[in-house]
Structure formats: C-alpha cells, structure tokens
Amino acid sequence: MSTSIHDHKILILDFGSQTTQLIARRVRELKVYCEMHPFNMPLDEIRAFAPQGIILSGGPASVYEKGAPITDRAIFEMGAPVLGICYGMQLMTFVLGGEVARAQRREYGHAGMYLDDITDLFRGMDPAVPEVVWMSHGDRIQVMPEGFTAIAHTDNSPVAAMGDKSRKLFGVQFHPEVVHTRSGTQILDNFLFAVCELEPTWNMRSFIEDSTERLKERIGDDRIICALSGGVDSSVVAALLHNAVGDRLTCVFVDNGVLRAGEAERVIEVFKNHLKVDLRFVPAADRFLDLLKGVVDPEEKRKIIGHEFIRVFEETARSIGDVKYLAQGTLYPDVIESVSFKGPSATIKSHHNVGGLPDRMNLELVEPLRELFKDEVRIVGEEMGLPHELVQRHPFPGPGLAIRILGEVTKERLEILRRADRIVQEEMRRSGYYEKVWQAFAVLLPIRTVGVMGDERTYEHVAALRVVDSLDAMTADWTRLPYEVLAAISSRIINEVKGINRVVYDISSKPPSTIEWE
Numbered sequence: 001m002s003t004s005i006h007d008h009k010i011l012i013l014d015f016g017s018q019t020t021q022l023i024a025r026r027v028r029e030l031k032v033y034c035e036m037h038p039f040n041m042p043l044d045e046i047r048a049f050a051p052q053g054i055i056l057s058g059g060p061a062s063v064y065e066k067g068a069p070i071t072d073r074a075i076f077e078m079g080a081p082v083l084g085i086c087y088g089m090q091l092m093t094f095v096l097g098g099e100v101a102r103a104q105r106r107e108y109g110h111a112g113m114y115l116d117d118i119t120d121l122f123r124g125m126d127p128a129v130p131e132v133v134w135m136s137h138g139d140r141i142q143v144m145p146e147g148f149t150a151i152a153h154t155d156n157s158p159v160a161a162m163g164d165k166s167r168k169l170f171g172v173q174f175h176p177e178v179v180h181t182r183s184g185t186q187i188l189d190n191f192l193f194a195v196c197e198l199e200p201t202w203n204m205r206s207f208i209e210d211s212t213e214r215l216k217e218r219i220g221d222d223r224i225i226c227a228l229s230g231g232v233d234s235s236v237v238a239a240l241l242h243n244a245v246g247d248r249l250t251c252v253f254v255d256n257g258v259l260r261a262g263e264a265e266r267v268i269e270v271f272k273n274h275l276k277v278d279l280r281f282v283p284a285a286d287r288f289l290d291l292l293k294g295v296v297d298p299e300e301k302r303k304i305i306g307h308e309f310i311r312v313f314e315e316t317a318r319s320i321g322d323v324k325y326l327a328q329g330t331l332y333p334d335v336i337e338s339v340s341f342k343g344p345s346a347t348i349k350s351h352h353n354v355g356g357l358p359d360r361m362n363l364e365l366v367e368p369l370r371e372l373f374k375d376e377v378r379i380v381g382e383e384m385g386l387p388h389e390l391v392q393r394h395p396f397p398g399p400g401l402a403i404r405i406l407g408e409v410t411k412e413r414l415e416i417l418r419r420a421d422r423i424v425q426e427e428m429r430r431s432g433y434y435e436k437v438w439q440a441f442a443v444l445l446p447i448r449t450v451g452v453m454g455d456e457r458t459y460e461h462v463a464a465l466r467v468v469d470s471l472d473a474m475t476a477d478w479t480r481l482p483y484e485v486l487a488a489i490s491s492r493i494i495n496e497v498k499g500i501n502r503v504v505y506d507i508s509s510k511p512p513s514t515i516e517w518e
C-alpha cells in the first residue's frame with residue numbers, strides 16, 4: 001500500500017544532544033519512519049502525529065537545573081512505548097517520581113555493562129558477555145520510579161538501564177545510537193520491533209510511490225518549475241516531479257559561467273535527451289562574468305551571483321507562463337536545523353540557492369525531499385534510474401568556481417581551474433577515493449611562484465587541493481589521501497595544465513577553517 005509508509009512511525013523528542021540526529025538516522029536505517037521535534041512539542045501535536053513509540057534524546061542539562069527542559073507527564077501515559085536515552089532516562093525518572101542524583105564519578109566513554117534481563121530491550125543478547133556501551137553522563141538514577149526494575153548495570157551505575165514492562169517504558173543511561181555501543185543497533189531494533197511492535201515499512205521504493213502520489217494530488221493540473229543545478233538534490237527533485245506530473249514540470253538550468261567543465265552538457269544529456277524533461281537551458285555566462293569583473297571580495301561574489309541568478313530565473317519563469325509552484329531540494333537536516341531543540345523560535349535557515357524567489361514571484365514551495373537524509377536521497381536517485389555518477393556527485397556550491405578562484409574571476413583563470421578540477425575528479429575516481437570522501441576540488445590561488453620546466457624558468461599560478469571527510473558539512477577533516485594519489489594529482493596538474501606550476505595540499509579541518517576557501 002502506497003500510503004502505509006507513514007503509518008509506522010517514531011517520534012524523537014530532542015533535548016539538545018549532539019547525537020539526536022544519529023538516533024533518527026539509525027531508526028530510518030532500521031526502516032521505520034521517524035521525525036525529530038523539539039522537546040516542547042505541544043501535546044496535541046504529538047497526539048496528532050500519533051507515534052507508535054517515542055524516544056527521548058540525551059541532552060546537556062541536569063533535570064534539577066533551573067530551566068532544564070522538562071516534558072509533560074502525559075507523554076508517558078499515551079500508551080505509546082517510550083525509550084529515554086541518557087538525559088531522557090533521567091527525565092523519565094524525575095517526571096515519574098523517581099530520584100536522580102549527581103554521580104560520584106562522571107562516566108564518560110566506554111563502559112562494560114552487565115545485562116540483568118534479556119526479554120524486551122535486550123532480547124536475543126547474551127547475558128554472559130559484558131556489553132560495551134558508550135556513556136556520557138554526570139547524573140545517575142538514585143531511585144527508580146514505581147513499577148520499574150533495573151535491567152542492566154555497570155560497575156558505576158546500579159541502574160544502567162531500567163524498564164517498566166507493563167507500561168512499556170524503558171530508559172538507558174548509555175547511547176545506543178553511537179557506533180561505540182556495540183549492540184546499539186540491536187537494542188534500537190528491539191525497541192522498535194519487539195517493544196513497539198512496528199513494521200519496517202520505510203524504504204526508498206515505497207517513498208517514491210508515496211511521494212509521487214502526493215505530488216500528483218497536490219499539483220494537479222498546475223505547472224511547476226524547478227531550478228536544476230546539476231547536483232544530486234535538485235536532480236532527484238526533478239526526477240520525482242517528472243515521474244509525478246510529466247510535462248507540467250519545467251526545469252530551468254542556468255549557465256552562470258562558473259560551472260565545472262562539461263557540466264551544462266551533462267545536465268542536458270541526462271534531463272533533456274535521456275529523461276525527456278522539458279528543460280530550459282539559459283546560457284547566461286557573459287551576464288554573470290561581466291558583473292564579476294574586478295570583484296575580489298568573496299561575499300560580494302556570492303551576492304552578485306545570487307542576485308543575478310534570481311533575475312535570470314525570474315525572467316525565464318515568466319516566459320514559461322502560468323506557473324503556480326516552485327520545487328526546491330530542501331533536505332531533512334535543513335528542516336531539523338531550523339527547529340532546533342530551543343524550539344521553533346530559533347532562526348530558520350533559508351536555502352541559499354533560490355532565496356527570496358517564492359515570495360517575489362508568488363509561488364508556492366514544493367519540497368519533496370524534506371523528509372530525507374542525504375544518503376536516502378542518493379538511494380532514491382539510484383532507484384529512479386539516475387546515472388550513478390550523478391547520484392554520487394560531491395556537493396558543489398551555488399556560486400561555483402567563482403569562490404574557488406581567489407581574487408578576480410576571469411575567463412582565463414576559469415579555464416585554468418576547470419582543467420585542474422577535471423584532473424582532480426578523474427584521479428579521485430580512478431583511485432576509488434571519490435565515493436569515500438565528502439568533497440574533493442582544486443582552488444586557484446592569487447599568487448605566482450617560480451618553477452622550472454625543461455630548461456626554462458616558469459612563473460605561474462599555485463593550485464591548492466582540498467579533500468575532506470564529513471558527514472553533513474557542519475564539521476569536516478582533511479582526508480589522509482595516500483601519497484600516491486596526491487602524487488598522481490599533483491604531477492598531472494603541473495604537467496597538463498598550462499598556467500600552474502605548483503600544487504599544495506590543504507590540511508585544515510572545519511572548524512576553524514571552512515570547506516570552501518571563500
């Protein structure tokens with residue numbers, strides 16, 4: 001049934017832990033739909049969401065602190081099983097009449113845990129073998145609420161996990177969502193399937209069917225436009241919409257003059273020729289490059305490109321005629337970020353690529369990916385038959401190569417960077433590292449250095465190579481690429497790209513640096 005994927009679902013209430021998003025990812029990996037909301041989600045909204053289970057995340061607070069995030073007792077009385085993790089367990093204890101106290105010793109890091117009950121949460125696990133779990137807490141359970149028994153202990157915590165079987169309420173002092181807790185996935189699996197009796201209905205095939213139906217219903221006979229960037233998100237949005245409404249979708253692809261080599265051709269090939277999407281290709285390179293003349297300030301470059309993009313897109317959209325909707329590739333992490341645990345008052349993140357457009361043009365926003373994580377989007381793309389190469393592409397910023405050319409953006413410097421960048425992409429793929437890293441690209445520096453080629457002295461540009469590992473681009477570390485891969489990239493760039501005689505490797509992490517140089 002196409003409508004069943006949201007029938008089985010978990011609500012995660014966020015108390016501000018760094019790992020709350022990980023809980024959501026693990027639940028999704030176990031094929032159960034879940035949503036994360038701030039801890040103070042109103043009760044009537046929780047009832048309307050009708051979760052079959054609730055997970056209370058960890059958080060930095062202490063339940064007795066002034067202003068600590070506390071929930072209503074009613075969430076434990078709705079009939080849905082509840083799993084409290086770390087702070088969530090302490091909160092459960094506090095709200096249900098138990099006692100929480102400062103631990104004599106803060107537990108942080110790995111701990112050995114002994115199972116005292118293997119019926120529900122720890123079903124199928126071996127009580128003879130101590131479990132390795134990840135702890136991070138300063139408070140502990142002194143007195144359990146009425147009806148609870150300890151189901152696991154550590155040397156430091158007599159109550160490392162507790163449960164009230166009749167009410168299906170469970171608490172764990174450790175973090176099952178992190179990889180350091182060895183049986184973490186098994187424990188979450190038990191909560192979802194043994195305790196909540198959910199069914200694993202969430203998968204990307206059913207997501208495609210479900211969202212196609214919903215898009216058909218919502219858009220009806222109206223027209224929708226979508227800005228294609230050549231990246232994964234907008235490509236998957238376009239494919240989903242095309243599937244749902246066929247030629248009532250028009251895609252707009254703007255050549256802003258700062259694209260990678262071969263980018264425009266590739267988008268036309270996939271969407272126009274292969275998928276037969278109504279694609280408006282707008283060659284506007286000169287307009288953008290004229291405006292960028294003489295501009296060296298990074299923010300100025302971003303602004304110019306952003307504004308001009310809106311202008312071009314608006315002109316094109318008007319020429320298409322009666323459009324009612326605008327599609328956008330907002331992902332779940334963007335949604336979560338905009339309603340952080342501080343509650344809905346926290347700043348809303350505006351999407352940088354088409355900011356301002358819907359209001360100006362009186363368009364309604366359609367965001368078919370707002371329930372998905374990036375890896376889920378990639379699976380959807382593969383399922384829909386988009387080329388593997390496109391689906392696995394690294395993120396590429398809206399202002400494109402303009403923010404990877406330090407100093408002025410000129411046609412000549414763009415050409416140099418495009419050649420170097422193509423070599424980086426080729427060598428990353430050849431070595432098998434392309435799909436292992438978050439991003440890999442070249443940056444053109446505004447300095448020249450001396451070199452020697454044959455018998456001649458050269459005085460040319462420097463390219464910096466940036467390769468990073470990351471999960472969500474919020475933090476990143478430079479990739480420890482093997483020397484051979486670095487050597488291949490460097491020697492090919494210096495030999496094949498006229499204008500570059502030196503390559504350096506960027507070994508900065510984010511923070512304090514950023515991924516892009518501008």
Ligand code: XMP
Pocket residue numbers: 352353395396397398399439473510513514515516517
């Ligand atoms: P930074 O440089 O802030 O980048 O560490 C984080 C991630 O975002 C990408 N990025 C952008 N993406 N429009 C985009 O669509 C932009 O203006 C933009 N600026 C940075 C960057 O490539 C990295 O993946």
